[in-house]
Amino acid sequence: EGRVEVYHDGKWGTICDDQWDDRDAEVVCRQLGLSGTPKALSWAHYGQGSGPILLDEVQCSGNELSLDQCKKSDWGQQNCDHIEDAGVSCDPFTVLPFPSPTPAEGMVRLAGGRSPSEGRVEIYYNGDWGTVCDDGWTDLAAQVVCRQL
Numbered sequence: 324e325g326r327v328e329v330y331h332d333g334k335w336g337t338i339c340d341d342q343w344d345d346r347d348a349e350v351v352c353r354q355l356g357l358s359g360t361p362k363a364l365s366w367a368h369y370g371q372g373s374g375p376i377l378l379d380e381v382q383c384s385g386n387e388l389s390l391d392q393c394k395k396s397d398w399g400q401q402n403c404d405h406i407e408d409a410g411v412s413c414d415p416f417t418v419l420p421f422p423s424p425t426p427a428e429g430m431v432r433l434a435g436g437r438s439p440s441e442g443r444v445e446i447y448y449n450g451d452w453g454t455v456c457d458d459g460w461t462d463l464a465a466q467v468v469c470r471q472l
Contacts, residue, residue, distance in 0.1 A: 324369070339376050339378065339379040340366065341402075348412070349385045366406065366407065371405035376405065377398055379400065430447040431472060
């Protein structure tokens with residue numbers, strides 16, 4: 324988590340928080356290789372940066388691989404001050420106690436792995452934990468489970 328800074332044309336700079344939302348945060352977390360629940364923070368939540376403000380009006384769909392693929396103002400074109408520096412929190416996986424003391428319908432967990440972030444996918448349904456069949460299982464389905472965790 325922290326203030327988002329980008330490197331462009333030989334210098335580091337900040338991003339203005341105009342239009343900044345959780346979809347933009349999702350792209351930042353993905354670009355950094357971080358899993359978890361992305362959260363956009365505004366108004367220099369992590370402190371004001373210094374130097375240039377390099378991006379403004381960033382509007383990601385949430386599916387991009389990097390901020391550079393998002394709709395945004397031209398590099399260096401902005402109408403902001405550092406009090407508007409954008410921030411992001413990429414909460415790490417929240418690992419629930421195993422088994423969860425009060426599971427909710429549709430909750431997922433991982434079991435039997437070498438670490439809390441891997442294992443057999445189990446889902447809570449109708450009062451019991453059960454496994455998920457791998458028929459049609461894809462990376463996209465795994466991404467959904469990881470986000471839910």
